[in-house]
Amino acid sequence: xxNRHPASWVNGEPASEVLISDRGLAYGDGxxxxxxxxxxxxxxxxxxxxxxxxxxxxxxxPFDLEAFKNEVSDFLxxxxxxxxxxxxxVTRGTGGRGYNxxxxxxxxxxxSFHSLPVYPGNPAIRGVRLHQCNTRLGDNAFAGLKHxxxxxxxxARSEWQGTDCLEGLLLGxxxxxxxxxxxxxxxxxxxxxxxxxxxxxxxxxVCRDLIMGQARQWGFHVETGDYHLKxxxxxxxxxxxxxxxxxxxxxxxxxxxxxxxxxTRTVRGRVQxxxxx
Amino acid sequence: xxNRHPASWVNGEPASEVLISDRGLAYGDGxxxxxxxxxxxxxxxxxxxxxxxxxxxxxxxPFDLEAFKNEVSDFLxxxxxxxxxxxxxVTRGTGGRGYNxxxxxxxxxxxSFHSLPVYPGNPAIRGVRLHQCNTRLGDNAFAGLKHxxxxxxxxARSEWQGTDCLEGLLLGxxxxxxxxxxxxxxxxxxxxxxxxxxxxxxxxxVCRDLIMGQARQWGFHVETGDYHLKxxxxxxxxxxxxxxxxxxxxxxxxxxxxxxxxxTRTVRGRVQxxxxx
Numbered sequence: 001x002x003n004r005h006p007a008s009w010v011n012g013e014p015a016s017e018v019l020i021s022d023r024g025l026a027y028g029d030g031x032x033x034x035x036x037x038x039x040x041x042x043x044x045x046x047x048x049x050x051x052x053x054x055x056x057x058x059x060x061x062p063f064d065l066e067a068f069k070n071e072v073s074d075f076l077x078x079x080x081x082x083x084x085x086x087x088x089x090v091t092r093g094t095g096g097r098g099y100n101x102x103x104x105x106x107x108x109x110x111x112s113f114h115s116l117p118v119y120p121g122n123p124a125i126r127g128v129r130l131h132q133c134n135t136r137l138g139d140n141a142f143a144g145l146k147h148x149x150x151x152x153x154x155x156a157r158s159e160w161q162g163t164d165c166l167e168g169l170l171l172g173x174x175x176x177x178x179x180x181x182x183x184x185x186x187x188x189x190x191x192x193x194x195x196x197x198x199x200x201x202x203x204x205x206v207c208r209d210l211i212m213g214q215a216r217q218w219g220f221h222v223e224t225g226d227y228h229l230k231x232x233x234x235x236x237x238x239x240x241x242x243x244x245x246x247x248x249x250x251x252x253x254x255x256x257x258x259x260x261x262x263x264t265r266t267v268r269g270r271v272q273x274x275x276x277x
Numbered sequence: 278x279x280n281r282h283p284a285s286w287v288n289g290e291p292a293s294e295v296l297i298s299d300r301g302l303a304y305g306d307g308x309x310x311x312x313x314x315x316x317x318x319x320x321x322x323x324x325x326x327x328x329x330x331x332x333x334x335x336x337x338x339p340f341d342l343e344a345f346k347n348e349v350s351d352f353l354x355x356x357x358x359x360x361x362x363x364x365x366x367v368t369r370g371t372g373g374r375g376y377n378x379x380x381x382x383x384x385x386x387x388x389s390f391h392s393l394p395v396y397p398g399n400p401a402i403r404g405v406r407l408h409q410c411n412t413r414l415g416d417n418a419f420a421g422l423k424h425x426x427x428x429x430x431x432x433a434r435s436e437w438q439g440t441d442c443l444e445g446l447l448l449g450x451x452x453x454x455x456x457x458x459x460x461x462x463x464x465x466x467x468x469x470x471x472x473x474x475x476x477x478x479x480x481x482x483v484c485r486d487l488i489m490g491q492a493r494q495w496g497f498h499v500e501t502g503d504y505h506l507k508x509x510x511x512x513x514x515x516x517x518x519x520x521x522x523x524x525x526x527x528x529x530x531x532x533x534x535x536x537x538x539x540x541t542r543t544v545r546g547r548v549q550x551x552x553x554x
Contacts, residue, residue, distance in 0.1 A: 008297055017294035018302060020285055020387050025295065025366070027427040028305035034374070060435060087374055089302070097311070097364060097391045099427065099434035099458055110297050114374045138417035139450055142428060149426035150304035150376065151336075151419060157376035158337060173416055181376055
């Protein structure tokens with residue numbers, strides 16, 4: 001798989017371009033999913049599909065989930081794509097100039113395949129340092145969704161380079177903890193996993209969903225709420241997670257330090273079992 | 278000019294598609310301008326270029342303004358495009374999967390030409406009714422810029438159809454007046470033109486800039502600040518403006534009503550002179 005020229009389909013046909021009139025480009029009018037593919041199958045696919053459908057519903061974009069699932073399956077099988085990252089974008093499709101989406105009822109589906117990202121220093125085992133981003137996440141009407149309006153994430157991620165920090169911590173404008181630039185955040189206190197509620201900003205990650213749904217079975221209790229830097233400072237352990245990289249223990253953020261703890265190791269292992277299943 | 282297949286260039290060449298790996302599509306990582314073309318020339322072009330450059334600077338996208346100006350000129354001249362709307366999108370260009378913009382230093386320029394929009398009922402003379410949108414604009418780090426993250430505008434504009442209202446009024450989450458879905462808002466009190474300051478959200482429109490810059494010469498005083506529905510209710514006159522349609526008097530918003538007043542008529546005329554120059 002040559003990552004410079006990834007396999008890609010647009011609306012079910014091999015293609016690497018979309019119309020410049022596509023509303024995904026014009027306005028970020030659409031959503032996306034970044035899905036880990038293992039042994040030729042999309043992992044956590046039901047959760048990804050659930051979030052995709054929520055997004056389509058909120059944006060009022062007609063969406064045929066069964067057709068999408070079949071298309072993903074065909075895309076992976078016909079090209080024999082076994083291990084990597086499937087990026088699926090669904091936009092509202094093309095439309096005239098102007099914000100009004102009326103009459104735009106043929107969504108555009110874009111699938112592309114990429115190699116698994118490689119990070120130095122074995123972050124899942126050794127943990128990562130977080131850069132505390134200056135860019136703040138604004139409250140917005142579409143909190144939770146993985147829509148295409150991601151300029152905040154881009155600008156936050158542009159704040160640091162190099163490999164000392166592999167992820168950044170994003171706060172809301174009111175200093176609330178929200179998430180990482182590409183992951184969700186959990187604070188561990190005893191057997192309790194605390195994660196920001198994301199009612200007002202942030203992306204409700206699929207790996208976060210998995211953890212929240214399974215935590216009780218794994219022997220933990222989950223709380224969501226509004227947390228702040230003092231809660232981060234007081235946490236026994238901290239980790240970030242996403243559906244491509246799984247769980248990364250957090251070992252530092254600014255002057256704060258944590259060890260890779262047993263709760264994080266357990267959650268990491270359980271998530272890894274699912275991603276490698 | 279067939280508006281279904283508008284004239285378009287991508288990076289200086291006739292084209293109607295962009296790569297699916299373009300960060301404009303992936304993240305809304307770019308800006309745009311919507312420019313009225315009159316007698317073959319872009320109107321208010323210096324103000325459009327100024328805003329475009331501000332956006333590029335904030336997003337850290339390298340941008341050659343002189344080359345852009347030449348390209349716009351060539352685009353209009355070689356195709357003999359005389360009257361209509363030029364839409365210019367500039368994105369950060371293509372990049373790998375992931376938010377980090379490092380290494381993406383070849384911006385993508387997309388020019389397309391469209392007919393002037395046509396609205397029923399002569400809104401510039403008779404005025405328009407505003408729909409008060411339920412969608413609220415969140416405060417964000419990129420207020421003022423005309424970036425490609427415009428989902429709020431799309432969803433606000435999707436709240437009504439039909440021609441009873443031709444524009445929608447957008448409030449911030451704290452009930453501040455912000456703007457229209459595609460225009461800026463002015464409240465008139467005596468000889469004073471008040472417009473929301475847009476420090477936290479909204480787009481600093483080019484027509485708003487023109488009015489703010491010229492108001493004193495036209496015999497008016499401009500104030501910017503945080504205004505609310507009670508200020509709207511107390512205004513002598515209300516108007517909205519953008520660089521394509523000029524000034525539209527506002528005659529109603531919900532149960533509030535105004536006449537088309539003399540200040541609005543004067544500003545409308547002055548703006549029209551510039552747009553028709």
